[in-house]
Every structure is written in C-alpha cells, then in structure tokens.
Amino acid sequence: MAIWVARSRNIITQYFLKTKNNCPFDQNYFLFHTNSSYKSRNRFGFLDCQSATFMAFRRFESVRAGEQAEAVAYGNEDGHENQGIDFPGGRVAFTPQMKFISESTDKRIPCYRVLDDDGYSIPGSIFEQVDKETAVKMYKSMVTLQIMDTIFHEAQRQGRISFYLTSTGEEAINIATAAALTPDDIILPQYREPGILLWRGFTLQEFANQCFGTKDDYGKGRQMPIHYSSKEHNYFAVSSPIATQLPQAAGVAYSLKMDNKEACVVAFMGDGGTSEGDFHAGLNFAAVMEAPVLFFCRNNGWAISTPISEQFRSDGVVVKGQGYGIRSIRIDGNDTLAVYSAIHAAREMVIHEQKPILVEALTYRVGHHSTSDDSTKYRPMDEIEHWKTARHPMSKFRKWVQRNGWWTDDEETELRGIIRKQVLNAIQMADKTEKPSLDNLFTDVYDCLPLNLQEQEKSLRETIKRHQQDFPADVPL
Amino acid sequence: MASSLRRIARLSLISRYTSTDGRWNTLRGLSTATDDLNSPNQCWTSNKPVNLFSAINQALHIALETDPRAYVFGEDVGFGGVFRCTTGLADRFGKRRVFNTPLCEQGIVGFAIGLAAMGNRAIAEIQFADYIFPAFDQIVNEAAKFRYRSGNQFNCGGLTIRAPYGAVGHGGHYHSQSPEAFFCHVPGIKVVIPRSPQQAKGLLLSCIRDPNPVVFFEPKWLYRLAVEEVPEQDFMLPLSEAEVIREGSDITLVGWGAQLSIMEQACVEAEKDGISCELIDLKTLIPWDKETVEASVNKTGRLLVSHEAPITGGFGAEISASIVERCFLRLEAPVARVCGLDTPFPLVFEPFYLPTKNKMLDAIKSTVNY
Ligand SMILES: Cc1ncc(C[n+]2csc(CCOP(=O)(O)OP(=O)(O)O)c2C)c(N)n1
Numbered sequence A: 001m002a003i004w005v006a007r008s009r010n011i012i013t014q015y016f017l018k019t020k021n022n023c024p025f026d027q028n029y030f031l032f033h034t035n036s037s038y039k040s041r042n043r044f045g046f047l048d049c050q051s052a053t054f055m056a057f058r059r060f061e062s063v064r065a066g067e068q069a070e071a072v073a074y075g076n077e078d079g080h081e082n083q084g085i086d087f088p089g090g091r092v093a094f095t096p097q098m099k100f101i102s103e104s105t106d107k108r109i110p111c112y113r114v115l116d117d118d119g120y121s122i123p124g125s126i127f128e129q130v131d132k133e134t135a136v137k138m139y140k141s142m143v144t145l146q147i148m149d150t151i152f153h154e155a156q157r158q159g160r161i162s163f164y165l166t167s168t169g170e171e172a173i174n175i176a177t178a179a180a181l182t183p184d185d186i187i188l189p190q191y192r193e194p195g196i197l198l199w200r201g202f203t204l205q206e207f208a209n210q211c212f213g214t215k216d217d218y219g220k221g222r223q224m225p226i227h228y229s230s231k232e233h234n235y236f237a238v239s240s241p242i243a244t245q246l247p248q249a250a251g252v253a254y255s256l257k258m259d260n261k262e263a264c265v266v267a268f269m270g271d272g273g274t275s276e277g278d279f280h281a282g283l284n285f286a287a288v289m290e291a292p293v294l295f296f297c298r299n300n301g302w303a304i305s306t307p308i309s310e311q312f313r314s315d316g317v318v319v320k321g322q323g324y325g326i327r328s329i330r331i332d333g334n335d336t337l338a339v340y341s342a343i344h345a346a347r348e349m350v351i352h353e354q355k356p357i358l359v360e361a362l363t364y365r366v367g368h369h370s371t372s373d374d375s376t377k378y379r380p381m382d383e384i385e386h387w388k389t390a391r392h393p394m395s396k397f398r399k400w401v402q403r404n405g406w407w408t409d410d411e412e413t414e415l416r417g418i419i420r421k422q423v424l425n426a427i428q429m430a431d432k433t434e435k436p437s438l439d440n441l442f443t444d445v446y447d448c449l450p451l452n453l454q455e456q457e458k459s460l461r462e463t464i465k466r467h468q469q470d471f472p473a474d475v476p477l
Numbered sequence B: 001m002a003s004s005l006r007r008i009a010r011l012s013l014i015s016r017y018t019s020t021d022g023r024w025n026t027l028r029g030l031s032t033a034t035d036d037l038n039s040p041n042q043c044w045t046s047n048k049p050v051n052l053f054s055a056i057n058q059a060l061h062i063a064l065e066t067d068p069r070a071y072v073f074g075e076d077v078g079f080g081g082v083f084r085c086t087t088g089l090a091d092r093f094g095k096r097r098v099f100n101t102p103l104c105e106q107g108i109v110g111f112a113i114g115l116a117a118m119g120n121r122a123i124a125e126i127q128f129a130d131y132i133f134p135a136f137d138q139i140v141n142e143a144a145k146f147r148y149r150s151g152n153q154f155n156c157g158g159l160t161i162r163a164p165y166g167a168v169g170h171g172g173h174y175h176s177q178s179p180e181a182f183f184c185h186v187p188g189i190k191v192v193i194p195r196s197p198q199q200a201k202g203l204l205l206s207c208i209r210d211p212n213p214v215v216f217f218e219p220k221w222l223y224r225l226a227v228e229e230v231p232e233q234d235f236m237l238p239l240s241e242a243e244v245i246r247e248g249s250d251i252t253l254v255g256w257g258a259q260l261s262i263m264e265q266a267c268v269e270a271e272k273d274g275i276s277c278e279l280i281d282l283k284t285l286i287p288w289d290k291e292t293v294e295a296s297v298n299k300t301g302r303l304l305v306s307h308e309a310p311i312t313g314g315f316g317a318e319i320s321a322s323i324v325e326r327c328f329l330r331l332e333a334p335v336a337r338v339c340g341l342d343t344p345f346p347l348v349f350e351p352f353y354l355p356t357k358n359k360m361l362d363a364i365k366s367t368v369n370y
C-alpha cells in the first residue's frame, strides 16, 4: 500500500488516460482496489444489483490498470522490479528514488451523486432502482422528521422540554440510509440520526416520551432529550460522549460475524467525531478484525462552531479509510438516491466480504448545533440560507418523486396537516404523562440493587417524607 | 504576587446571586466571614459586579496579557466557547495564541503537556468535565508524573486544564458530573474549584501561574447565576489554603464549588434552630489544607462534608478519614457526608439525586443531636 501511495500520481494519470471513463465511481474504485484481493472480487458473485455487476467489472479493470502502471513505474524508470524486501505484511519493492508520499491528493475525491439540483437523474449515473412505494415512504418519512424537528424544537423554546437537536438538512442521510438497510442491521448512532428509528417504526409518541422523560420512555427518564434507544429497533442508546460508539461498533459487528448473521453494523459519526481517538480505534479494529461495520460519517461542515478546516487536513474524511485498509466512498448526503444506492451497495459488500466500509456523506448542519447554540455567532447567514433552500435534500427529492407522478402538491398539504396534528398530539400526551417512578433512580445501575443503593433508597424515601415540597410532584414515589 | 494575595484577603466581598429559578432565591451569597460586611471596600476602586464566566474571561485576558508565552485553546474556544469564557480572546491575542482544537480531549491535553514542557503556559479547555476522560491517561500517567519520572529535568508545570463541572438542572448523565475525586487520587496534579466569580478569577490566575499542572473545575451552574464584585486588576488567591467563609461553633461544614451555596443556605436555616455552623471552602482539593479543617473541627467537635459527586469514593471520604485520624478524641459524632447518590447522574431524578439543603439540614441536626 505504501508503494501504491508513493506512485499514486503516476497511476492515476495512466489509469485515467487509458480508461477515459466518466463514471462517477471511478476514482473511488481506484482507491480501494489497491487493498483488495482477487478473492474478494470473486465474492462479488453475491451481488446481483446493477451497480454491483458494474463494480465487479470496474474493479477488474482497475486492478489490471494498476498492475500495468506498476510495471511502467518500476520497469521503465529504474529496472528494479524484481528487487524488494519480504517484509511482514507483504513484499515491498525497493526504489532508488527518494519520494515522499504527498500529504494530499492533487484532486479532491469526487462525490457520488445521482440527482442534480433540479432532481433530474444525471445521465449515465449508476443507482439502485427505487420503486414507488419505497420512494413515497422515504419522502413521507423525511416530511415527518422535518415536522417533528420543527415542533419539538419549538417545544424546547417554550420550556416544555429541556433540550433538543434537529436533523435539519440531513433528512436524506437519515431516511435513505434507513431505507437501504434491513431491520436486522444494528445502528450505533451519534445523535443526529433519529430518522433511522422513525423509518423502523419508532412512533412519534415514542420520540415524545423520550424527550419529555415520561414513564413510557424506554430510557426511564434518565437521559437528556434526543438520547433515544430501542432494543426492538436494533438501535443502541445514544451517548453524548463523542465517538465512543465507534470501537464498540467493531465489537458488535464481530459478534454478527461469528454468528454468521446476514446483517451488519452501521455506526454514525460527525466530522468532529473523526478527530477522537475512538475513531481511530474503531476503524483500525474493524479493519484488523474484518468486522462487518459500515462507518457512516455525516460531514456537515461543522462541529458546533468548529469548521472542518480546523478539524482535519487533507481531503476530508473519505481519504482516511485507506490508511486503515478500509474501502471508502464519498457521497452527496443531500441526494437521497445517492445515499440510498451507496448504502445499499456498501451494505452488500460489508456483509458478503465481511469487511468494514467507510462512507463520507457531504451535507450541512442547517440548524444550530442544538437548542443551546446560536450558530449565527460563528457562520454566515447566507451560508445557512443556501443550504436551507438551494441545497436542501428534500426539495430535489420531492421534485424527482413528483416528476415520476408519485406525489402531488395536494398530497403534500394533506400529509403535512396530518403529521403536524400527530406530533402535537404526541407532545400533549407526553406532557400530561407522569414521570417514571422513583425506584427507577436506583434500578439498572447494576442487574440488582446492591446494599449501598438499598440503603440510599431507604434514606431518600425518609427524606421525601420529611420534605415533600423539595421534590417534583410528577414523579410517583 | 504576594502583595496582591495579601490585598485581596482584606477585600470585603459581598456576593450577590441573581436568580432565574427558585433554587437561588433565598441565597444571601457567600461572603468572607472574616470581613466586615458593613465597611465599604477601600482597597479597590474598580470592582464591578460580574458573573462567573466573565470573571474567568478576565483572568484569561490577564494571563495572556501578562505572559507572552501563554496560550488558550480547546474545542470551540475560538468564538468564545460554549460558555462564553473565552469571548474576545482570539480577537485580542490572535489565532495563534487562542484557538480551536480538533474534537479530541486526549489531543488537547497531550498537546498542552508538550507546550507546557517547553516553558509555556498552556491553558487548555475541556468543554465539559464529563468529557475529560479521553484525556485521563494524559493527565494521570503523563502530566502528573512528568516531573517525578525525569528527576525534575522536565516538568509541565505551565499546564492548566479548565473544565465546567457539576449539576445544572437538566444536564443528565453527561453534562452534570463532578469527577474531581478521580483526579484527587493522582499525586502530581493539583485540583482547584472556585465558589464564586471573585474566587474564580483569583484562583484561576494562581493555577495558571503555579509551577505544577492543575485541573481547574468551574461550577457551570454559577457561570451566569453567581454575580459579585470582582476587582478588575490582576490578583491571585493562594492555592492549598482553605477559607472559613462563615464562622460557627457547633459543627464544621466543608465543601467546594457550587455546593457551598447550598451549604450556606443550610447554615442560615440551622441558625434559626439555634445551631451555629462554621462553613469552610476547601478551594484546593489536592494538596488540601487539613490544618484549617482540623482547627475548625477541634473547635466545633463535629464535621459534615458535602459534594455533588457520588458518596462512595468521593473526596468527602478522604476528608472524613483524615479528620478522624487527627481529631478522633475531639469528635462528638460520626462525620456526616451529604453527597450525590451512587447512581449515574440522572435527568428526571436530579432533585432526588442531589445533596439538597434539607438533606444537609437533617444531617446537621442529627450530628449535633447525636
Ligand atoms: C468527548 C466529547 N467531547 C466534546 C463533546 C461536546 N460536543 C458535543 S457535540 C460536539 C460537536 C460534534 O460535531 P460533529 O461530530 O461534527 O457532529 P454534528 O453535531 O455536526 O452532527 C461537541 C464538541 C462531547 N459530546 N463529547
């Protein structure tokens, strides 16, 4: 691999001269062929989708191209093609040239997209077909997510819940990813991915229960709003500490691997999350253990107030994959069909090759970081506005769905009315519902109550008897 | 430095807490017990009422102003920080001295240790104390042992790590914790926690200029809530010196940070029942001022310690054990601890979890009536 990187410029030039192919996948395939073996190519027989067939072909081509380039580089330049060192991990060729690997590629890795800004599919684009039913469900889910976000955010502003955080601008990532997976795939979320739960059938009432911390919240009122979890939906509990889920994802996936499950792990992170040590640990473990994890980075440009220019150098996140030996792709996170197709293909590879994949989706955090943040303090209004309007993922997907004759303005109006009512109802219901009872403060610290907690519960109950006025009345004792 | 310490001791400080919720309404504030509250302060002409985050901000301005080798950095520090403590610093001192870091606590602290090892003042911010744990290895195995393991050839004494800690009413598991005890178990670092704006400014400047690595926890509940007059000048408050902030004769109460204001309320209430409480702000948790606490307990014969962190293995246990060692024969009752419960910090149950005024009052009474 080191060799390849050193020669990368050579290869890229020659490869592209030779193939003259304008398929949007090319450079990415090129990137990952270097680590792949023929064995994995053969295993592509598992894939029957259109894009997979295409990929098998391209991979073969690119491997050949790579070999030729190698011959050119070493045969012609210095005639040392047979000399090398048998080093652990594979033979490394010698070169008399003192060449430093460039700190970044000449050209930025392109971004896979299917729909243009007007919602027309780009001629020649390779994508997974989406039928009417799925497409409409996807669009409806995005509308639902959007309305839920708007109303919950408003509820926080009114002081009815203590905190909220929207997915605004990242609806396509949320919903299209969910749609491309199966319910058996296990989600390890960061926190801006509630759309996966929504797609899997977590109800608006269930969302409200968590945010209001009612007795029906599966987390038993212990965590801040938006920290959802649902065992039933294969959705691990959101945890505020950034990137901690990433090494865990490798472990979860290793279990799926050992159990021969036809499922993978999808672990989310933001651009900021890639800076944590746990990101490195997670990717490296997944690569070394050949764990079926799909690492999904939502690169939305910002980590609270920190722009990606102050988060990392080189060409963003996608290029990091190769350093770990992980196949990677950069996609337009605001293009529903691109997200759907890429995740669909990536999932097939992850499961059938039993190896991790890294997906970097370019998007934008249209909302403030959370209700504790005012992003106009650190980024220009027109930047926000641009992504909110011209680049919004829902508008172009809607155009595409409507152009297919699958959706009308009337249906849109009707749906919005219905969802609004449902969300408001859910909030009202949650607001009225009592909190979890006091014993939930002490349970689940361990599987059963140890002595110290038994004593503390007893003592607390005596305190409550003496000072009832000190404690919230909506927590049943 | 010494003169400013002396001068500040004579300041009469009247803390004023503005309140946005009931919890703080009854607060009279934490003044220095030895000061004459009625005499206007004569030492300073430019004391302005400021809140705690502004006091921190002033200290950081002064630190950068007075030492060209001082740096301030951390996540989102560039635009002023999520609690506004670093507002205006990047504009004033430039992006090379005040800057955002990548989202990586181990990186922040490791970088800061390296910077400090080269003779700089590295003032690193961890956005929440709850997120300090990725940096635990750097703090415990590196910063704390930097001097010792090299036979004093190297040190990272210029390192100060600031982190907001403690309850805020709605922080749940990961925006509420008080992890001070973990760090009090580590010889080689100091742990300091201020109770008010004035204390925050003077102690932070001392920490920054102290020749040892320091972890400085800021009570985030008080960032906006606590307002008091703070000298605009450069001043420092001594480390490892506890302060008796309220004199009394029946029982000694020891605490630090935001919990002191709850303890102060309990003292006021207890007084109505004829119990005279002495309240001590420990300020520096390690190395701590045993003598002040010992002297007080020798006077009162009773001790209560209170902190928000879970009771088991909390720093209250260390204080309790040390005072039992030193004052065994003088003690008239077991040392009382009123602390957080041994559970993760809960959201909905926060009022039950916390060491409230009335829990403390009950403990004061039962200790006095033992
Ligand atoms: C370990 C840790 N450090 C700091 C934080 C505070 N924090 C919460 S979100 C966030 C930014 C995350 O940005 P990114 O990963 O890009 O996700 P986004 O919010 O953009 O979706 C930070 C610094 C945290 N939650 N955990």
Ligand SMILES: [Mg+2]
Binding pocket: A270, A271, A272, A298, A299, A300, A301, A302, A303, A304, A365
């Ligand atoms: Mg981000």
